[in-house]
Amino acid sequence: xxxxxxxxxxxxxxxxxxxxxxxxxxxxxxxxxxxxxxxxxxxxxxxxxxxxxxxxxxxxxxxxxxxxxxxxxxxxxxxxxxxxxxxxxxxxxxxxxxxxxxxxxxxxxxxxxxxxxxxxxxxxxxxxxxxxxxxxxxxxxxxxxxxxxxxxxxxxxxxxxxxxxxxxxxxxxxxxxxxxxxxxxxxxxxxxxxxxxxxxxxxxxxxxxxxxxxxxxxxxxxxxxxxxxxxxxxxxxxxxxxxxxxxxxxxxxxxxxxxxxxxxxxxxxxxxxxxxxxxxxxxxxxxxxxxxxxxxxxxxxxxxxxxxxxxxxxxxxxxxxxxxxxxxxxxxxxxxxxxxxxxxxxxxxxxxxxxxxxxxxxxxxxxxxxxxxxxxxxxxxxxxxxxxxxxxxxxxxxxxxxxxxxxxxxxxxxxxxxxxxxxxxxxxxxxxxxxxx
Numbered sequence: 001x002x003x004x005x006x007x008x009x010x011x012x013x014x015x016x017x018x019x020x021x022x023x024x025x026x027x028x029x030x031x032x033x034x035x036x037x038x039x040x041x042x043x044x045x046x047x048x049x050x051x052x053x054x055x056x057x058x059x060x061x062x063x064x065x066x067x068x069x070x071x072x073x074x075x076x077x078x079x080x081x082x083x084x085x086x087x088x089x090x091x092x093x094x095x096x097x098x099x100x101x102x103x104x105x106x107x108x109x110x111x112x113x114x115x116x117x118x119x120x121x122x123x124x125x126x127x128x129x130x131x132x133x134x135x136x137x138x139x140x141x142x143x144x145x146x147x148x149x150x151x152x153x154x155x156x157x158x159x160x161x162x163x164x165x166x167x168x169x170x171x172x173x174x175x176x177x178x179x180x181x182x183x184x185x186x187x188x189x190x191x192x193x194x195x196x197x198x199x200x201x202x203x204x205x206x207x208x209x210x211x212x213x214x215x216x217x218x219x220x221x222x223x224x225x226x227x228x229x230x231x232x233x234x235x236x237x238x239x240x241x242x243x244x245x246x247x248x249x250x251x252x253x254x255x256x257x258x259x260x261x262x263x264x265x266x267x268x269x270x271x272x273x274x275x276x277x278x279x280x281x282x283x284x285x286x287x288x289x290x291x292x293x294x295x296x297x298x299x300x301x302x303x304x305x306x307x308x309x310x311x312x313x314x315x316x317x318x319x320x321x322x323x324x325x326x327x328x329x330x331x332x333x334x335x336x337x338x339x340x341x342x343x344x345x346x347x348x349x350x351x352x353x354x355x356x357x358x359x360x361x362x363x364x365x366x367x368x369x370x371x372x373x374x375x376x377x378x379x380x381x382x383x384x385x386x387x388x389x390x391x392x393x394x395x396x397x398x399x400x401x402x403x404x405x406x407x408x409x410x411x412x413x414x415x416x417x418x419x420x421x422x423x424x425x426x427x428x429x430x431x432x433x434x435x436x437x
């Protein structure tokens with residue numbers, strides 16, 4: 001059977017459904033599935049929070065006997081391997097589905113093509129590649145982690161009419177209006193982790209959580225590039241670390257491990273799945289805060305710099321209450337102890353080598369990363385060639401004297417990015433640019 005406009009309509013609905021749990025399915029992708037019989041949806045589901053059950057098994061259970069002879073629309077190729085749950089391909093066969101329409105083939109070598117083959121060998125008609133571009137966009141985090149061994153990176157910038165992203169010494173400056181800020185909250189809610197530099201953390205004292213009512217529990221893991229452990233103990237990030245996880249990426253120079261201690265390389269992160277939190281709820285006290293003994297391979301892509309990137313001069317203000325870098329080893333030890341006692345996780349990985357940091361984040365299941373500040377941190381990821389999507393907000397607001405110049409504007413988008421759309425939020429304009437997956 002050839003693909004029809006009805007197939008595309010149902011797949012579009014499945015893709016919309018899949019976005020409901022973006023950033024909430026741990027290491028598994030957020031997949032949407034519709035079971036359709038005689039043009040009527042009889043079962044629908046998205047991968048459950050935490051990653052299980054999968055979308056197909058839930059949708060089949062909802063459809064029940066009506067699944068026999070029906071068509072299943074799935075945004076990602078049904079799994080074919082036995083893991084913690086039986087293969088979804090076998091479930092589709094058991095329920096008697098007659099046809100399966102797939103948007104994206106799974107790049108996981110345990111699945112890739114095998115799910116389709118299992119279905120075909122069982123006499124089920126399979127059509128794949130339906131609305132593939134849209135499907136790949138909804139699965140961008142999962143696909144990037146599978147194929148590039150790192151998270152999908154989104155850089156978000158809000159730029160004033162005079163090309164500034166803030167004002168020196170002014171802390172947080174609201175450049176965009178409430179509609180645009182609400183859209184950013186929604187972006188945070190579907191992202192595994194959010195990252196800022198220590199300069200932004202010191203000058204703005206941000207919370208970096210999702211503040212939209214009802215979505216607070218979807219706050220991402222908060223990551224700060226903090227080479228010298230300068231984040232104040234009284235900062236909002238530290239004081240809420242037990243409710244929403246905080247990771248400080250510190251230089252190996254301040255690591256308590258000696259170079260040859262147990263042969264442990266410091267440039268890695270613990271191999272655990274991402275954990276989200278909610279203000280007012282306790283973080284898992286068993287969450288590890290030590291360095292694992294794994295290793296990671298740098299993911300230097302086309303346009304990335306193969307050399308270490310110099311420290312971000314100006315990212316570490318000299319004075320901030322409780323934020324000065326400790327001078328002595330004993331001060332470092334006491335600060336490290338206090339931060340960890342507050343629930344902060346400290347890892348030791350060169351903060352200026354994103355090509356090393358990003359694969360390390362991927363080993364713990366982080367599939368999507370939002371880089372939100374500041375200018376030098378944004379430039380760090382851009383120069384490394386490790387940004388996949390740019391969200392550039394432009395507002396009519398003027399910063400004026402003392403402004404911090406944006407590292408990017410619509411006139412100097414790096415090569416390799418395509419403009420994928422423009423949206424208006426009140427008086428603010430959002431232009432989005434993406435690189436191919």
